[in-house]
Amino acid sequence: MEMVKVSNVSKTYGKEAMHHALHQVSFSIEPGEFVGVMGPSGSGKTTLLNTISTVDQPTSGDILIKGLNPLQLKGDELALFRRRELGFVFQDFNLLDTLTVGENAVLPLTLDRIPVAEQDKRLHSIAKTLRIDHLLGKRTYEISGGEAQRTAIARAVIHQPSLLLADEPTGNLDSKAARTVMELFEKINKEHQQTTIMVTHDPVAASYCGRIIFIKDGSIYNEIHSGGSRQQFYQQIIDVLSLLGGAAHGV
Numbered sequence: 001m002e003m004v005k006v007s008n009v010s011k012t013y014g015k016e017a018m019h020h021a022l023h024q025v026s027f028s029i030e031p032g033e034f035v036g037v038m039g040p041s042g043s044g045k046t047t048l049l050n051t052i053s054t055v056d057q058p059t060s061g062d063i064l065i066k067g068l069n070p071l072q073l074k075g076d077e078l079a080l081f082r083r084r085e086l087g088f089v090f091q092d093f094n095l096l097d098t099l100t101v102g103e104n105a106v107l108p109l110t111l112d113r114i115p116v117a118e119q120d121k122r123l124h125s126i127a128k129t130l131r132i133d134h135l136l137g138k139r140t141y142e143i144s145g146g147e148a149q150r151t152a153i154a155r156a157v158i159h160q161p162s163l164l165l166a167d168e169p170t171g172n173l174d175s176k177a178a179r180t181v182m183e184l185f186e187k188i189n190k191e192h193q194q195t196t197i198m199v200t201h202d203p204v205a206a207s208y209c210g211r212i213i214f215i216k217d218g219s220i221y222n223e224i225h226s227g228g229s230r231q232q233f234y235q236q237i238i239d240v241l242s243l244l245g246g247a248a249h250g251v
């Protein structure tokens with residue numbers, strides 16, 4: 001079964017001056033895929049990610065995650081679904097400054113009242129994967145942007161969510177830290193078959209994905225799959241972006 005099935009999703013903002021942020025968007029994502037979403041500024045990428053993550057509701061059409069429509073869940077069930085099945089990574093890290101790196105990373109397990117011994121075991125393992133094991137006692141203001149984003153990724157996957165959603169995860173990082181973060185997304189995707197959707201403007205970051213969906217004016221414009229080397233895929237991405245035009249920054 002598909003991990004994500006988006007069927008004829010449209011999203012309209014406003015009443016009198018209606019704005020069609022998404023128009024009849026359909027696609028599926030299989031378990032274990034790493035999918036990038038690209039397109040010019042204002043094309044609807046974040047709106048799409050927000051409708052998949054249940055933060056926003058489509059105006060029409062529906063979205064199934066593992067065959068389930070989360071919007072049909074009631075109050076607490078929806079909150080629980082989000083907490084257990086989804087992981088989020090944002091451009092500005094969204095770490096809690098009052099907590100240490102380790103406390104930030106285990107937050108989903110703390111909220112789920114997982115026993116401390118189990119929390120420690122999982123923290124140890126994910127911290128090693130993300131190379132933050134030497135930072136666990138530090139405060140968020142004592143670490144670099146790249147380290148903060150690696151901590152945010154640890155927090156997003158420590159509870160083994162069905163779906164990892166990332167919105168411009170390299171947007172606030174220099175190119176070296178961005179590459180490290182993308183190598184780690186790729187590693188988690190490959191080693192843990194972590195299904196991942198990432199919105200990005202950055203063709204280098206996108207070249208780590210297995211497939212890119214391009215959005216233009218709220219509709220799917222094109223889709224490409226990685227076949228050969230990452231360098232070849234990067235070139236394919238650049239080619240589509242140049243056809244797409246608009247404000248596709250980073251090219």
Ligand SMILES: Nc1ncnc2c1ncn2[C@@H]1O[C@H](COP(=O)(O)OP(=O)(O)OP(=O)(O)O)[C@@H](O)[C@H]1O
Pocket residue numbers: 013014019020021039040041042043044045046047048
């Ligand atoms: N809450 C909202 N109310 C009204 N219009 C909105 C709202 N959110 C987004 N829009 C509009 O919908 C369109 C799509 O926005 P969205 O944020 O999804 O684009 P994006 O592709 O993620 O852009 P960017 O790359 O600049 O972040 C834009 O024209 C935006 O102005």
